[in-house]
Amino acid sequence: MSNRTTVMVSIVLAMLVASMDTTIANTTMPIIVKEIGGNDLYAWAFTSYMVLSTVLAPLAGRLSDLFGRKRIYAAGILLFLGGSILCGLSQSMLQLIIFRAVQGIGAGVMMPFPSIIAGDIYPVEQRGKVQAFFTAMWGLSAVLAPLLGTFFVTYLSWRWIFFVNIPICIVSLIALQPYKEVYQPKKSVVDYGGAILFAGGISLLLLTTTVDRYNALFGVVGALLIIVFIFYEKRHSAPIVPLNIMRNRPVAIMIAGSFISCAALFGTSSFLPLFLQNQGHSLFISGIALLGTSIGWMVVAVPSGKWVLRYGYKPLLIAGNLLLVVTAVMLFFLRESTSFWYSFGALTLLGLAFGLIFTVSTIGAQQLVEANQKGISTSLQLFARNIGTAVSVTIMGAILTKSSAFYTGFHGMFVFGLIVSVLSLAIPFAIRSTSKQTA
Template sequence: MATEASTAVRVSAKSKLPVMISIVLAMLVASMDTTIANTTMPIIAEELGNFNLYAWSFASYMIMSTVISPVAGRISDLFGRKTIFGAGLILFLLGSVLCGFANSMVQLVIFRAVQGIGAGVMMPFPAIIAGDLFPVEKRGKIQALFTAMWGLSAILAPMLGAFFVEFANWRWIFFINIPICIISFVLLSAYKEVYEPKKSKVDVFGALIFAVGVSLLLATTVVEQGAAIYGIVGAAVLVGFYLFEKRHSSPIIPLAMFRNKPFAWMKVNTFLACVSLFGTSSFLPLFLQREGYSLFISGVALLGMSFGWMAVSVPSGKWIMRYGYAKLILAGNILLVISGLFLLTMKEGSGFWHAFAAMVIQGLAFGLILTVSTIGSQQLVEPHQKGVATSIQLFASNIGTAIGVTIMGAFLARSSFFVGFEHLFLFGFIGCLFAFASSFLIRRV
């Protein structure tokens, strides 16, 4: 039996700075470890052997971090932000140490899964804790800071990976996390919580069913044979999860929240938007490199997305107070369609600035859609559901991105290079139109 609590926070203005540094550092290492192995994994696989497990070294991290996020948010509503966030830091630290000492690819895949569990616990908390610490009108600035960390990690991670391989050892891509996690854990002590508890059961079995079902669905993105079986079994398990949760007195994911139509349609819109275009940032550098641009310049193109995102994230809190959630999300989806058009017109020889402009507009779009939806998720539910609501928002974007990247990768694999990109961008544009249509279903809030 645990306590379900409405969380109140007592943090002085002076103490907010170390708390913010703590969660920003945690976000930085968790986001870096989604990409830092990209430049080093061929070398790691060559040293450890079992190259057939190459894809699973990424998938184990991605699957576990995606699955755990909504569960972590719900558990934080029961046991407190500080306790669960701290546990995530420790798990991530442990996983990093184990990865650094891995002596086989099998070990590395398992230890990356441990890392992914820690990352999945940590990743919802920047938005959750910001929702506890700051009023609505200031949260846009905080979300812009988090966006900057994602942008920084996208550039810093490959550079660090290459540096460690050339001048030290690949194991340092994992060991570098140790001091950062320790600093984050120490600074977290400034975060204080006060609870108004009520008795509530912990839905352990529901969490396990959910984790198994989503893991099986995500596994379809990496298995070469039997993907359909994984998908069918995963879908069946999630149907069982839904039926089980309907009868549970304290479900791990409160399905009643989805009766709140604006909340539910925000998740649908986020999912569709991320399926359609969020994954293009994974492939655009490859397009530019084929055009003759360097690895560095092709990475710089992605900064356009960070610039656009931060430009609208900073004032979005004040805009919410003035215009409401629905209008801003609609505006974001209009920008998403424009970005989709820019990408749809990309052909061989389009050049750097065409891609950069598309990324800036896409950053403006996602900066509005995801920032406003995250803040809306927190404001449209009961205070004791803020953690799980924020985590479900993150889950909708993560699962949408994973599905979108998989479909886009399939287009590239089945056609010649530039024809594959034409199909990829057409898929993204059509997806944008569906996301745009769903934005009209968010009531005027």
């Protein structure tokens, strides 16, 4: 096995456990609450993981630019491993929340590295295939997680949803050892102040999407911290999030486009299974429908690297967002009598759209910046998607729960999705250059 293949094993396994951990916890949390109590803290077991995994991604990307990919990535695996062991040993809900936070930190550090390391070791024309493989892992995790969760709570214990991560993380660490840095890190003073301001501000803003109390206070304080962070970073000699990356017009547009496209429709995968279950389909069948997204994603992701070299970024991003608008129109016409295959087709089209948008944007984030900014650029793309997804799920959930009838709520959700997807379509037109590799 070549060193490159071994390293791929490492990053794919880390991606698998990090992506699976949220879903598998969703499946088993009611069982956990029955055993250890703490129903009033139920939501925080998800919130602590989600907030910290989202916030840490861009910080980890920047640290990899300063200290090297291998060191920071390995630290993320070890944190996730330690958090998993502690979660499995939890005796109260408060302990589980704290240890889920540790897991979330580890997951946040790990998540940017599949794309970052793949960008280091594969040429542009092969990165689409690699991104497609990563997508397959996300699709696999969506199917495996509920099945494993059900198996563990039925035949073993809910604690095994965390203990199962131990051997996977160990294998991932071992497989990482042959990796040789192809990028020489640019060491600098660590901007601890900027990291604290960024993490605090974004965490508080994210809390407004997941908790019911003190939303206004969290939002105001979070916004103030981000404003202070921006002024602080402008004066710092080695900022943790270099704001000058936003002067790179195509990269800035791709980051904005990733956020808006996710805000438009990425929450669909959270709600369409509920729609199918309301029609009488089983949990398994509604989960199978989500495979349509993975299939569509892989179909376009595989050739995307070659397409970038041939057509450039701008036309491909326009095509991806046009597919997103067509998907929104399909979802707009969902009705109680809609067939399973119509929903499956809409999700497949959604996969085609996001597969094109995300793969092309990831390649652009790596090709259009200097080597010492590749980590932060790639992780900012991931961060923008995560924030957009949080916005999408929050707004769609609010529309659904506040509607007078279930199907009326779904119609309202996709009115929102259609409007925002049209806005997303307008964004790539702002890219001036259409150069094929250096757009």
